[in-house]
Amino acid sequence: MRDRRQATNSTNTPETDLPDAGQAPVGRAYADGVKDAVPVVMGYLAIGLAFGVVAKTAGITVPEVAVMSLILYAGSAQFVTVGLIAAGVPASAIIVTIFLVNVRHLLYSAAISPHVRHLKSWQNALIGAELTDETFAVAASRLGPGVPAGAGWFLGINNVSHATWVVCTTVGAVLGSAITDIRALGFDFALAAMFAALLILQINNRPTWMPAVAAAAVGGGVALCASLVVPASWAIIAATLVAATVGMVLEERAA
Amino acid sequence: MIRTQVFLIILGAAIVTLIPRIAPLVLLSRITLPGRVVRWLEFVPVAVLSALLAQAVAMPEGRLLLPPENLAMIAIVPVLLIAVRTRSLIKTVAGGVVVMALLRWMLG
Known part of the structure; x- marks a missing residue:
C-alpha cells in the first residue's frame, strides 16, 4: 500500500502484505491482481455454493445458474432474481428491481474513474463490467490518491473473482441439497473479515485518521438505520453519500 | 435446460446492471473532475x-x-x-x- 501522500506525510508507515498496484509489466500485473483477489475468492466460495443451493431449491436449473453467474454476476441481485422468478413476478418488474438493487455500482465506477484516465475506453468498459462490492473494495484499497490503476492488474482481480463465482455457484447448484451445512467452518465470515481489514487499511491510508474514523462510524450507522426503512442496497447508497461527505468536510477542516 | 423466459430475465437484469457499472468509468475518466x-x-x-x-x-x-x-x-x-x-x-x-x-x- 504505497500511496504517495502517505509516503510523504507519514514517517512510520506500517508495511502491508500488498505489492504496488498495477505498475508492473502486464503478465506480472495480472498475476499480482490474481493474488490480490485471494480474499474475494475465499468469500465467494461460501456465498457461491450457498447461492447455487438456494437457486436449485427454488427451481432454477444448473445451466441457468451458470449463465446467470456468467452474465449477471452480482451476489445479492442473483438471490433477489431467483426469489422473484420463484414467486412468479413478471419479467419487467424483475428487471426494474435488479436495476434498483445494482444502481449503487454507479458510485464504485465513479470512484475508480480518476485512476483509469490513462486507459482506453474499451479497457475501462471491461474493468467496469466485472465490478462488484468485493472487487471494488479490494481494488480501491490498493489505489492511493492519484495512483493510476493498471488494466492487467484490475482484470486479474476481476477475472479470478468472476471465475470463482461461476464455478462455485454452478457446483452449488449441481450438489444442491447434498450440501447440508454450507456455513460449516466459518468461510461465510470471510467477506465480513475482508471488509474489516480493507476498512482499517483505508483509514490508515488517509493523511489524518480522525475524519476517516468519523466517516466510517457515520457510514455504519446510516447503513443500519436506513436498512430498517429501505432495501439494503439503497441503505449502502445513503450511507456512502452521507459518510463520504462527512469525511471530506472533516478532512478539509483538519487541513 | 435453459428456459427462454428465464434467459430473457437474466439477460435484461445483466444489461441494466452493466450500465451503472460501466458508464461512470468510461465517461468520467474522459473529463477532468x-x-x-x-x-x-x-x-x-x-x-x-x-x-x-x-x-x-x-x-x-x-x-x-x-x-x-x-x-x-x-x-x-x-x-x-x-x-x-x-x-x-x-x-x-x-x-x-x-x-x-x-x-x-x-x-x-
Whole structure:
C-alpha cells in the first residue's frame, strides 16, 4: 500500500502484505491482481455454493445458474432474481428491481474513474463490467490518491473473482441439497473479515485518521438505520453519500 | 435446460446492471473532475466499506440480529484487532474464518 501522500506525510508507515498496484509489466500485473483477489475468492466460495443451493431449491436449473453467474454476476441481485422468478413476478418488474438493487455500482465506477484516465475506453468498459462490492473494495484499497490503476492488474482481480463465482455457484447448484451445512467452518465470515481489514487499511491510508474514523462510524450507522426503512442496497447508497461527505468536510477542516 | 423466459430475465437484469457499472468509468475518466469531487470520491471506499461491514456483521441473514444468535457480532471484535495489529488483508481474512469456526465449535 504505497500511496504517495502517505509516503510523504507519514514517517512510520506500517508495511502491508500488498505489492504496488498495477505498475508492473502486464503478465506480472495480472498475476499480482490474481493474488490480490485471494480474499474475494475465499468469500465467494461460501456465498457461491450457498447461492447455487438456494437457486436449485427454488427451481432454477444448473445451466441457468451458470449463465446467470456468467452474465449477471452480482451476489445479492442473483438471490433477489431467483426469489422473484420463484414467486412468479413478471419479467419487467424483475428487471426494474435488479436495476434498483445494482444502481449503487454507479458510485464504485465513479470512484475508480480518476485512476483509469490513462486507459482506453474499451479497457475501462471491461474493468467496469466485472465490478462488484468485493472487487471494488479490494481494488480501491490498493489505489492511493492519484495512483493510476493498471488494466492487467484490475482484470486479474476481476477475472479470478468472476471465475470463482461461476464455478462455485454452478457446483452449488449441481450438489444442491447434498450440501447440508454450507456455513460449516466459518468461510461465510470471510467477506465480513475482508471488509474489516480493507476498512482499517483505508483509514490508515488517509493523511489524518480522525475524519476517516468519523466517516466510517457515520457510514455504519446510516447503513443500519436506513436498512430498517429501505432495501439494503439503497441503505449502502445513503450511507456512502452521507459518510463520504462527512469525511471530506472533516478532512478539509483538519487541513 | 435453459428456459427462454428465464434467459430473457437474466439477460435484461445483466444489461441494466452493466450500465451503472460501466458508464461512470468510461465517461468520467474522459473529463477532468473538480478537485473537490475527486476528494469526495476518494472517501467513497471508506464510506462503502463501513456500510458493507456494518450490514455484514449486524445483519448476516438480511435483518438485524444480536448475539448470541449473531456470532458475527462477537467475531468482529478479535478480527478488527487482528486487522489493526497486522494491517494484513490475508491474515485478517484467515483469522476471521478461524475465529468464526472456533465460535461455532464452542457455542454452536
